[in-house]
Amino acid sequence: MEKMENKIKKTLKELREYGLSKEARFSLLWHYENSHFIRYANSGISLNTSENLNRLYITVYGSYRQVTTNIILDPSDQVKMRDMFDEALEMLKFSGELSYQPTLVDFEGYSDKRCYDEDLAKMDSDAMIDFVKKATFCLETDDVVLSGNFNKGETVLCTITSLSDDIGYWAATDAQVTLVMSSRKKKWEVSAEQSAYRKKDLKPRALHKKLSFLVHTYLRNKPVQLPLDSYRVVLGAAATAEYLDLISWLGVDGDAVMRSLGMHKKDDIGTKFFSEKINIYDDPEAMGTFAYSHDLYGRKREKLPLYQEGKYCNFSISQTLADEFGLEPNGMDVMHLNLTMDRGDWDIKDVRQLREEAAEKDILYIPYLHYTGIVNPSEGLVTGSSRFGALLFKQDGTIQVPYNVRFTNKLSDLFGDNLIKLSKKRSAYNTSQTYGLRNPSASLVPRFVMLEDVEISHSNENF
Incomplete structure (x- = not known):
């Protein structure tokens, strides 16, 4: 992640210099995500996918005017970013006048990585699948089947303005587990869920305990x-x-x-x-x-x-x-x-x-x-x-x-x-x-x- 952090900051500072050369007032926001998603259906994996995306938001300010534009892009495509900046400035000329003057705020740089966990970021497909196996151990039958998903990833927000070269940086890892056991014949569904920003907070035994109680209760009662x-x-x-x-x-x-x-x-x-x-x-x-x-x-x-x-x-x-x-x-x-x-x-x-x-x-x-x-x-x-x-x-x-x-x-x-x-x-x-x-x-x-x-x-x- 350190390499990606440095790349984002460097790119934003270079784009800021371009914006200053246009004598613009602006703020830049970079959103980066590295996502991994596994979906289950009928006790099998129906989707196992990942994506690595970068989004750039450019907001330009004028007299009683403000325009924001955004794009998903290749972080190395400086030409595209500059074209996008030019488009935003052109859009500003034709934007409607506001009843108020929008404020562009100067701020001191900060870095917030409190919710970023390297272990969770490195968790791969095999570990995610193994987690689900432990959470649903011996609960599946010909009638009772598993569905749900395991969604985890990394997110970065990085911002800078024309007022200073200070950068605001936030990074977090997250995991969302939703497991559903359902009866093909009787049509009932029970579920257990977990949320975590650290890998050590993911507890398959806790999910299994809850699912086991609910499944057996639903099986025994009309x-x-x-x-x-x-x-x-x-x-x-x-x-x-x-x-x-x-x-x-x-x-x-x-x-x-x-x-x-x-x-x-x-x-x-x-x-x-x-x-x-x-x-x-x-x-x-x-x-x-x-x-x-x-x-x-x-x-x-x-x-x-x-x-x-x-x-x-x-x-x-x-x-x-x-x-x-x-x-x-x-x-x-x-x-x-x-x-x-x-x-x-x-x-x-x-x-x-x-x-x-x-x-x-x-x-x-x-x-x-x-x-x-x-x-x-x-x-x-x-x-x-x-x-x-x-x-x-x-x-x-x-x-x-x-x-x-x-x-x-x-x-x-x-x-x-x-x-x-x-x-x-x-x-x-x-x-x-x-x-x-x-x-x-x-x-x-x-x-x-x-x-x-x-x-x-x-x-x-x-x-």
């Missing part, structure tokens, strides 16, 4: 359709992370706030929306979320409370939003936020312990939410369906396998009056997308969240 009612619900990390993503979209995104597209307005700062147990942050020290020490404008990032003891504290203010509305940017010009939710005091480590918890009242365990959507953004009303291993723990000690159910609830209810307790243990849940440019992202959330009186809006008759 599926049931749940009656429409209110339930005591326990969310797994994946489901909680999905809700946290919706909270971020509807409550934290600055554009949604300032343009009245979400559930908050600027004047809501200081208002209580959630339970006092809820503390949500953008935390650049949370390594498991592929943390950024600085934003893309070179600002040093600090831990920022978004909700504290249930009160709304902050929203993301990008440089563009700050320019348009006269606000102060808060270091959130990043490709993803480092979202974390505080732990609670519930001493639970494993899903099996819900059998004991259910002695007081039946518990519907929802490990994962699928087909999520926003029903009413201003009210924070969202919907999502269970998938991949829902269980109903009964008071009598038995476990039922429910068909998938749909929840349609307000976020302020789920994490407000409905919230009972949060687990002590937390997990980083990977929220990365496997399409488009590589942007490793994850949320750090409690492994288990218990909610009371959560209503089911729809109950399926089959899987």
